[in-house]
Amino acid sequence: MTDTLSDHADPTLRKGEPLIEMNQVGKSYGAIRALSGINLSVGAGEVTCVLGDNGAGKSTLIKIMSGLHGHTEGSLKVDGKEVHFSSPRESLDHGIATVYQDLAVVGLMEVWRNFFLGSELRAGNWPLAPLKIKEMREIADTELKKMGITVKDINQPIGTLSGGQRQCVAIARAVYFGARVLILDEPTAALGVKQSGVVLKYTAAARDAGLGVVFITHNPHHAYLVGNHFIILKLGRCVLDKHRSEVTLEELTAEMAGGRELAELSHELQATQR
Numbered sequence: 001m002t003d004t005l006s007d008h009a010d011p012t013l014r015k016g017e018p019l020i021e022m023n024q025v026g027k028s029y030g031a032i033r034a035l036s037g038i039n040l041s042v043g044a045g046e047v048t049c050v051l052g053d054n055g056a057g058k059s060t061l062i063k064i065m066s067g068l069h070g071h072t073e074g075s076l077k078v079d080g081k082e083v084h085f086s087s088p089r090e091s092l093d094h095g096i097a098t099v100y101q102d103l104a105v106v107g108l109m110e111v112w113r114n115f116f117l118g119s120e121l122r123a124g125n126w127p128l129a130p131l132k133i134k135e136m137r138e139i140a141d142t143e144l145k146k147m148g149i150t151v152k153d154i155n156q157p158i159g160t161l162s163g164g165q166r167q168c169v170a171i172a173r174a175v176y177f178g179a180r181v182l183i184l185d186e187p188t189a190a191l192g193v194k195q196s197g198v199v200l201k202y203t204a205a206a207r208d209a210g211l212g213v214v215f216i217t218h219n220p221h222h223a224y225l226v227g228n229h230f231i232i233l234k235l236g237r238c239v240l241d242k243h244r245s246e247v248t249l250e251e252l253t254a255e256m257a258g259g260r261e262l263a264e265l266s267h268e269l270q271a272t273q274r
């Protein structure tokens with residue numbers, strides 16, 4: 001499976017080279033400060049996990065990387081060059097593909113149509129040139145099969161696939177179209193154990209094919225299964241920034257569960273009982 005992803009991954013990717021570097025990045029929406037002082041690096045062949053509760057700033061961080069919102073402080077570098085995206089197209093042109101939780105798929109359209117959505121193969125360069133339907137069907141079918149993603153029929157509407165399968169199709173699609181960085185927005189949030197496992201497997205496969213992966217989640221168990229680097233956001237600030245070798249799953253879980261706050265609360269509650 002990993003070899004298959006490597007077939008399409010950008011051959012210029014070198015393990016560990018920094019693809020995205022954020023330095024003291026911040027974002028304000030008018031008077032509301034959603035993020036501040038964020039340092040984050042995404043290396044090729046690595047998964048950087050961004051954890052945080054509701055309102056922590058995860059979506060804002062994704063939006064900065066994917067070109068939906070510009071940052072208002074600090075610097076963002078892609079492949080060593082400073083950028084300030086003003087549209088998702090610009091981010092995509094830099095090889096950054098974002099797979100949103102509520103996948104931008106058209107439920108009633110066939111799996112193959114969704115695989116090529118926005119990048120359709122046409123028999124000519126003019127806008128209304130006929131679609132190369134047979135070729136697109138074959139490519140989508142082959143690519144998904146090669147990756148071990150089984151769909152009964154490539155012509156079935158994508159809405160009939162499970163949530164996990166849809167995430168996998170979206171990951172396969174991003175890799176096929178040559179993404180260098182893959183941003184996954186809470187890909188396992190709405191999934192059961194088995195389906196989460198499948199999505200985590202493809203996340204690891206994209207990493208092993210050399211892509212830099214940003215894995216957004218509030219689940220430390222899922223993060224720890226695939227992550228090389230972990231950052232935890234709280235109220236727009238980074239409260240933990242550690243390499244895998246520096247943190248255990250227990251520490252990550254405790255920090256996510258608000259370990260320090262819980263300890264303080266327990267102390268206060270005990271004091272009131274005395």
Ligand SMILES: Nc1ncnc2c1ncn2[C@@H]1O[C@H](COP(=O)(O)OP(=O)(O)OP(=O)(O)O)[C@@H](O)[C@H]1O
Binds near residue numbers: 054055057059060061
């Ligand atoms: N467009 C906006 N305008 C004003 N405030 C915003 C906007 N988007 C986000 N915020 C604020 O920024 C903060 C961070 O929000 P963000 O959506 O990035 O968090 P999150 O970690 O993704 O949370 P969730 O998991 O609930 O989506 C919140 O206080 C939120 O209210």
